[in-house]
Amino acid sequence: MKHRKFFVCALSGTFMLSVLLSLSLGSYRGVGAEELFKMLLGEPLTPVECAVLTRRSIRTLAAAVAGLGLGLSGAGLQYVLRNPLADPYLLGLASGAALGVLIGVLIGRCDPYSLFTLAFAGALATFFLVFALSMLAGMSALAVIVTGITVSYVVSAVNTVLVLALGEKVYGTFLWLFGSVAYALKERVIQSILLVSIAGCWLIIRSRAINTLILGEEVASSLGVNVKSIRTEVVVLSALATAGIVAFAGPIGFLGLAAPWVARLAVGSDFRRLVLMTMVSGPLISILSDVVARVMLTPQEVPLTAVTSVVGAPVLLYLMIRRRVWG
Amino acid sequence: MVNSKSIWTAIALLALFLVGVGAFIAKLAADYSKLSEDVSKSYKEIGEIREMMGDVSSAVDELNTIVKNELGRVVEKLDELTAAYSEHSQAISGIRTELINLTSELRTRVEELRREVESLKQESAKNEDLELLAGKLKEVEDRVKRIEEKLSKAASLEELKAVRRSLDEVKRSLVEVEKLLEFPATIVDAARSLVVIPSRPSRIVSLAPSATEILFAINASTQLVGVDTFSNYPPDVEEMKINGSLIDIGSGWYPNVEKIIGLNPDLVVGVESIVSHRTVKEILSRYGIPMLLLPDRTLEDVYKSIIIVGRATGHLKEALNVVNNLRSEITLLRSLVSNVSTRPRTALIVWLSPLWVTGNETWMHDLLVLAQGQNVFSNISGWSMVGPEALLEAQPEVVIFTAGDTGITNCSTVISTFRDVLGEAVNKIPAVANNRVYCVYEEYNDILVRPSPRVAKALKLLIALIHPEVLGLKPDEIPNDVKPETFELPKYEDLGVEQSIRLRHLAVITVKVHH
Numbered sequence: 072m073k074h075r076k077f078f079v080c081a082l083s084g085t086f087m088l089s090v091l092l093s094l095s096l097g098s099y100r101g102v103g104a105e106e107l108f109k110m111l112l113g114e115p116l117t118p119v120e121c122a123v124l125t126r127r128s129i130r131t132l133a134a135a136v137a138g139l140g141l142g143l144s145g146a147g148l149q150y151v152l153r154n155p156l157a158d159p160y161l162l163g164l165a166s167g168a169a170l171g172v173l174i175g176v177l178i179g180r181c182d183p184y185s186l187f188t189l190a191f192a193g194a195l196a197t198f199f200l201v202f203a204l205s206m207l208a209g210m211s212a213l214a215v216i217v218t219g220i221t222v223s224y225v226v227s228a229v230n231t232v233l234v235l236a237l238g239e240k241v242y243g244t245f246l247w248l249f250g251s252v253a254y255a256l257k258e259r260v261i262q263s264i265l266l267v268s269i270a271g272c273w274l275i276i277r278s279r280a281i282n283t284l285i286l287g288e289e290v291a292s293s294l295g296v297n298v299k300s301i302r303t304e305v306v307v308l309s310a311l312a313t314a315g316i317v318a319f320a321g322p323i324g325f326l327g328l329a330a331p332w333v334a335r336l337a338v339g340s341d342f343r344r345l346v347l348m349t350m351v352s353g354p355l356i357s358i359l360s361d362v363v364a365r366v367m368l369t370p371q372e373v374p375l376t377a378v379t380s381v382v383g384a385p386v387l388l389y390l391m392i393r394r395r396v397w398g
Numbered sequence: 399m400v401n402s403k404s405i406w407t408a409i410a411l412l413a414l415f416l417v418g419v420g421a422f423i424a425k426l427a428a429d430y431s432k433l434s435e436d437v438s439k440s441y442k443e444i445g446e447i448r449e450m451m452g453d454v455s456s457a458v459d460e461l462n463t464i465v466k467n468e469l470g471r472v473v474e475k476l477d478e479l480t481a482a483y484s485e486h487s488q489a490i491s492g493i494r495t496e497l498i499n500l501t502s503e504l505r506t507r508v509e510e511l512r513r514e515v516e517s518l519k520q521e522s523a524k525n526e527d528l529e530l531l532a533g534k535l536k537e538v539e540d541r542v543k544r545i546e547e548k549l550s551k552a553a554s555l556e557e558l559k560a561v562r563r564s565l566d567e568v569k570r571s572l573v574e575v576e577k578l579l580e581f582p583a584t585i586v587d588a589a590r591s592l593v594v595i596p597s598r599p600s601r602i603v604s605l606a607p608s609a610t611e612i613l614f615a616i617n618a619s620t621q622l623v624g625v626d627t628f629s630n631y632p633p634d635v636e637e638m639k640i641n642g643s644l645i646d647i648g649s650g651w652y653p654n655v656e657k658i659i660g661l662n663p664d665l666v667v668g669v670e671s672i673v674s675h676r677t678v679k680e681i682l683s684r685y686g687i688p689m690l691l692l693p694d695r696t697l698e699d700v701y702k703s704i705i706i707v708g709r710a711t712g713h714l715k716e717a718l719n720v721v722n723n724l725r726s727e728i729t730l731l732r733s734l735v736s737n738v739s740t741r742p743r744t745a746l747i748v749w750l751s752p753l754w755v756t757g758n759e760t761w762m763h764d765l766l767v768l769a770q771g772q773n774v775f776s777n778i779s780g781w782s783m784v785g786p787e788a789l790l791e792a793q794p795e796v797v798i799f800t801a802g803d804t805g806i807t808n809c810s811t812v813i814s815t816f817r818d819v820l821g822e823a824v825n826k827i828p829a830v831a832n833n834r835v836y837c838v839y840e841e842y843n844d845i846l847v848r849p850s851p852r853v854a855k856a857l858k859l860l861i862a863l864i865h866p867e868v869l870g871l872k873p874d875e876i877p878n879d880v881k882p883e884t885f886e887l888p889k890y891e892d893l894g895v896e897q898s899i900r901l902r903h904l905a906v907i908t909v910k911v912h913h
Contacts, residue, residue: 097656098648098654098656098657098660099657099659101660102660118662119660119662122659122662122685123656123659123660125685126655126656126681126685130656176673181673181676182589182676183676183680184680186673186677235782235783236782238780238782238783239671239780239781239782240671240673240780241673242651242672242673243651243671243672243675244673244674245651247674253654253655254655254677254678256677256680256681365654365656369648369654370627370646370647370648370654370657371627371648371649371652372648372652372654
């Protein structure tokens with residue numbers, strides 16, 4: 072228990088540090104920690120410094136929202152689908168959003184508003200297909216997973232054909248297709264915050280019920296929990312939250328899987344504590360990844376997925392191994 | 399002895415004579431009475447006329463007196479008028495010459511501006527700003543015409559004064575027209591959005607090598623502060639990147655927004671075809687940074703881009719010059735290949751594995767057509783991936799591969815790559831069988847793959863590869879690996895292209911522009 076408390080404190084501390092780091096690091100050298108403290112002390116900044124800091128904070132916010140939403144959705148899905156490897160893209164959202172973007176390029180609607188709307192619509196459409204099929208299949212955990220994966224593959228096949236057919240026109244969307252918050256727009260991030268917080272609040276409210284699922288579906292039912300309805304709720308809400316994120320940042324990989332696991336290794340598998348901890352671990356991983364993504368090859372932008380895996384994997388593996396040692 | 403018989407005969411003759419005379423007299427009398435009747439009638443008429451004549455003469459007398467009086471007055475007036483005229487005539491003639499000078503001056507100015515606007519209109523027909531400008535100029539021209547008409551008729555001082563007033567009006571609208579060519583500039587860019595550039599930009603960021611080349615070509619390089627990683631022409635760019643006068647803002651595909659904002663630019667230039675530039679434009683608009691998306695599909699788009707950048711940076715004259723020179727050089731090159739008998743089937747490959755080829759709706763396709771080649775992939779739009787069999791199917795007689803950043807340094811690699819996939823069928827491709835597979839590198843690669851002011855040079859290169867004979871080259875003189883070190887494009891002087899021919903082509907262009 073003692074090391075768990077230490078872990079919670081360490082993660083929270085690192086989270087705050089990562090925010091400061093994210094605000095003070097970037098490819099524009101003129102704004103660093105010094106200017107950040109100046110701003111915090113209320114000293115006036117030049118308009119350019121102000122603009123750069125604004126942009127960085129939007130980026131940081133975008134990364135945090137993406138980490139939060141994906142982490143929470145991942146945590147919820149891992150419990151209700153009773154599968155430790157579940158992540159939000161299991162529901163076909165990533166390939167659906169990519170389909171929307173590719174259709175946008177195909178019909179020549181490449182402005183950021185159309186692309187956002189099309190990505191969001193594509194993600195939701197694919198999800199509803201998955202949802203309808205899993206309802207037909209009885210809404211069991213297995214049904215959701217199998218239909219999700221199947222639909223994802225079908226949509227990905229269409230995407231591949233589109234990428235080939237679109238040729239060079241698709242080039243400019245690659246950063247989006249690989250996930251990045253470099254071009255996040257403020258309004259879109261704020262809209263996603265709304266969806267993410269609805270999903271988050273619901274998960275917290277229902278965390279007791281979700282927690283019973285650890286014991287197995289029969290036990291949960293015998294404890295008076297409607298397993299099917301809670302599964303439906305969590306699937307729909309996390310899909311909505313993820314669709315919002317995918318639409319502005321693209322499919323950032325590994326976050327939905329790693330964030331709940333880091334949290335779980337810190338606070339144990341009690342969902343009530345885990346959901347709160349995921350709210351720290353998710354944004355932490357994505358903000359740190361984004362810092363690396365922008366600093367690694369500056370001034371080039373690196374897709375976030377490439378970094379989340381590189382940053383997230385060692386943390387997760389380290390924790391696994393340490394935990395095994397602690398037994 | 400006179401016998402009775404003869405007497406009777408005499409009497410009878412006499413009687414006959416008397417009867418004849420009587421008849422004659424009777425006829426005469428009748429005629430006379432008729433005549434006298436006529437005469438008396440005439441007399442009567444004459445009397446009547448006499449009476450009328452009396453009336454007329456009195457009227458004439460009356461008229462005479464009136465005319466005498468009026469004439470006096472008219473003469474008086476005439477005297478007055480002549481005096482006034484002689485008084486003003488000097489002033490009038492002065493004003494007239496002044497006005498004539500003014501109109502001719504205005505005419506030439508209008509003519510000049512109109513020419514400018516015509517070519518501008520040609521370059522960017524969509525630009526509302528320029529439409530407005532052309533409309534205004536037309537108006538001014540009409541006005542000048544009307545003024546000239548008035549001037550030719552004008553006699554009095556009042557009329558001349560009116561002409562002068564309208565001339566002043568024309569002058570004012572000309573000032574307005576000139577203002578339209580100044581800042582703030584409003585430009586409709588390739589994304590069909592209105593870009594407002596409040597003042598002549600002094601901190602420009604370019605997000606594409608072609609845009610950088612345009613900025614340098616129109617003498618706007620001193621206003622440039624940032625370029626993308628791939629910008630490398632003119633060679634000054636590399637130097638300026640090293641000494642820090644130009645900042646690298648990252649790959650043109652994914653420009654670094656923070657870096658751009660940090661440069662505090664007052665104009666950012668991107669291209670339409672890169673999707674991420676739209677998002678960058680949207681983000682930059684939040685920070686009040688105007689961004690232009692240049693059209694970059696066809697050859698016409700290249701001209702348009704140059705004009706748009708010229709207008710946006712305050713280098714319109716230079717931009718028009720660059721475009722005119724480009725057009726005349728391209729027309730000259732076209733005339734060189736106008737008489738070739740064949741149009742070889744050509745494949746323009748931009749990436750080897752996977753095979754990416756150039757289809758229509760690209761400036762590369764346009765150049766290929768101008769070089770009297772036939773694009774075997776003209777059924778494809780833009781650049782696209784095709785299978786290697788498509789190449790076998792297309793049967794190109796010439797294959798040109800832009801090997802710039804692909805890491806391929808030897809043309810035999812290209813053929814062996816084809817052979818790996820197609821086997822010995824590779825020899826069924828005429829270009830392979832006839833050794834007409836060319837790889838272009840370095841500068842030759844860049845001029846082909848960029849919609850930049852160097853497209854004329856790219857056309858020359860394509861002609862050299864497709865129709866070497868028209869440039870005075872033998873096909874085997876051209877190496878398969880085409881680099882500036884191994885192959886030099888012939889100069890126009892060496893081709894014996896006379897200045898007069900060039901001038902004639904210029905005239906053709908001018909006619910076209912006016913048409």
